[in-house]
């Protein structure tokens with residue numbers, strides 16, 4: 393049962409819009425949250441995913457504000473995180489209201505190419521943005537907490553988001569380091585989390601107005617920094633999973649007061665059918681849990697109408713960037729290796745970079761950012777150069793196969809075989825049906841790909857009687873559940 397501190401109730405009662413009742417708000421705080429997921433369109437089309445899962449008995453009902461979002465009904469026994477389809481990155485477990493900010497960022501056909509997510513771990517919105525950008529352009533995903541950067545990294549790889557650069561900074565630095573550099577920015581700010589009480593019944597047990605005020609100061613710094621980093625004409629979406637105006641409307645007003653000639657609030661009243669129910673008079677979405685039966689959320693869309701003056705001068709360029717572009721011969725050999733081994737093509741508009749013996753693929757739009765700040769990770773690691781030839785990285789085949797999948801060098805697995813593969817086991821060729829066994833018998837031995845639902849799972853080495861598992865050790869799972 394949700395523990396709602398009296399000070400919180402008294403405070404929020406004053407902020408609740410007239411058409412909503414406090415009793416209903418309290419009742420919803422106790423109501424279990426509906427499970428929701430977002431299909432990862434970088435790996436599978438939404439139609440295909442819905443077809444597969446509904447054939448297996450899943451009941452999916454669409455989230456009105458996200459074309460790829462669904463509530464799952466009647467499957468309370470399912471541990472979604474252990475489902476094969478989750479492990480292989482076909483979907484992300486994401487609260488429905490948390491799908492709103494990326495939808496707002498890309499609304500009205502926004503074709504932003506260079507995007508910043510200021511506070512991005514664990515990566516639900518960053519991977520949604522990567523999907524909306526269809527792995528093109530550049531997404532800089534930042535996270536301040538070191539342990540959360542690791543989770544973000546794992547999720548970016550699992551979803552096959554290849555055009556992402558990760559950074560690990562206090563978000564306050566962006567206005568200084570990357571002044572007016574981004575077409576669109578999401579600031580999904582650290583907040584008091586008042587909207588999350590349906591998931592965490594203790595979220596409001598120790599609520600204190602002083603904490604709300606204190607976090608508001610951080611949010612003001614972060615929104616100013618994000619606004620400085622935005623190009624003139626660009627869009628900033630500010631969001632939180634909290635309800636108090638001090639962390640929401642007031643942060644947006646603060647930005648407007650700081651830059652009165654450059655800030656314009658764009659209304660989200662028509663973001664989707666029914667958006668008006670949560671829309672404030674300024675055009676923000678203030679989602680109370682009872683409106684859409686979801687977590688509480690706040691979303692504001694802000695356009696930067698004009699350039700604003702820098703606050704701090706441009707820092708000096710950093711030297712010693714450890715990567716260099718590969719030469720023509722290296723590029724040609726690596727391209728040939730990926731094609732011969734896996735029938736995978738390297739995208740021609742990206743840049744192959746070399747660090748010692750490691751080959752990487754950087755998004756072309758990343759290049760102007762070299763030296764401007766320190767990046768934790770850029771693009772995808774393609775392969776290691778070996779004494780003879782190359783060894784492809786798991787993350788490379790996962791990301792590249794999503795874009796250029798050619799089944800010629802890919803063996804589709806059954807559910808049980810896919811489960812074995814993800815648990816780190818080799819696959820005996822005798823476990824395939826007779827025609828496939830014959831096919832394997834005449835195929836050249838060596839590296840090849842395995843897939844499930846026609847989506848690549850990883851690399852195996854065909855040794856004749858078995859397919860040797862090459863899944864990286866840190867991705868081997870103890871629990872992989874089959875629900876089909």
Ligand SMILES: C[S@@+](CC[C@H](N)C(=O)[O-])C[C@H]1O[C@@H](n2cnc3c(N)ncnc32)[C@H](O)[C@@H]1O
Pocket residue numbers: 490510511512513514515516517518534535536537540561562563564580581582583610633
């Ligand atoms: C609401 S969560 C982000 C959730 C994320 N956008 C998602 O959709 O998965 C806020 C994040 O901000 C991070 N954070 C806290 N202080 C920060 C700061 N000063 N700069 C950048 N990020 C910060 C927190 O560690 C946390 O991961």
